[in-house]
């Protein structure tokens with residue numbers, strides 16, 4: 001029998017002053033046009049070191065809350081670099097592929113089953129920001145997004161053979177979904193799979209902190225499983241006061257609040273940048289967890305950092321800061337039974 005840990009909402013959770021309609025309105029106002037964003041930063045395309053791709057098949061999408069943390073007039077801003085659709089994404093590069101983790105071999109309906117005792121749910125194909133290095137930028141979401149019915153059938157078939165310790169809601173970003181759909185998916189997971197832990201992978205609290213509403217916290221706190229939230233921050237500048245406040249609201253609703261980052265050339269590939277990030281996460285009550293090498297997805301060639309450089313950076317961090325603030329450097333190898341520590 002599985003451990004069941006009621007995770008009722010603590011009265012210590014600070015109240016949010018935003019609601020469902022305010023974050024949706026904010027999302028509707030996100031930048032979908034590169035020139036508009038550059039203009040608001042006091043830049044033009046001529047200021048950029050490289051040309052923009054005006055016809056990228058991977059859409060441009062950036063919430064204003066995230067842009068508000070970019071430095072006006074700086075074409076090399078580390079947050080801006082993560083979202084600009086450069087023409088260079090089209091470069092031929094034999095190292096790169098559309099399906100770098102060979103997930104097409106592991107996806108069945110809405111479930112991606114790679115590791116023992118865990119399964120990942122493709123909760124949605126949508127995100128609130130489109131990160132240019134995303135390893136699922138070419139994922140065929142329309143064939144795999146979870147309806148409650150498909151999720152129930154997929155989980156039932158899996159647990160018939162072996163129990164699941166953890167179910168991970170990912171995507172896309174599961175917190176793009178409205179709270180009722182999210183609650184519905186969590187209910188199916190708990191009823192059918194009864195895992196010890198329900199984990200969410202989300203960048204939403206970082207790029208649109210107003211999404212961390214009381215209603216979302218109710219969904220998390222209502223879970224009978226231990227809720228684990230893994231946010232995604234790559235640079236210390238991504239955490240401003242609003243993000244701090246959102247993470248503070250989130251923390252009491254989680255059994256663990258972790259961060260995963262991607263090692264990105266020109267964004268965070270130095271010990272100084274990653275140490276600043278780890279301290280900022282620490283101040284926000286978030287545990288640094290993984291530092292991923294960029295997966296070799298098409299369009300990400302300009303972000304790639306090799307493993308040797310990654311090891312040097314981690315070694316420098318280990319020399320200069322407490323071990324609990326040094327993330328684990330990992331690479332994901334298709335078909336491997338776990339992530340590969342480096």
Ligand code: SF4
Pocket residue numbers: 126127128129130131133134135136171172173203232
């Ligand atoms: S938020 Fe995550 S899933 Fe969405 S584009 Fe960025 S890296 Fe990809």
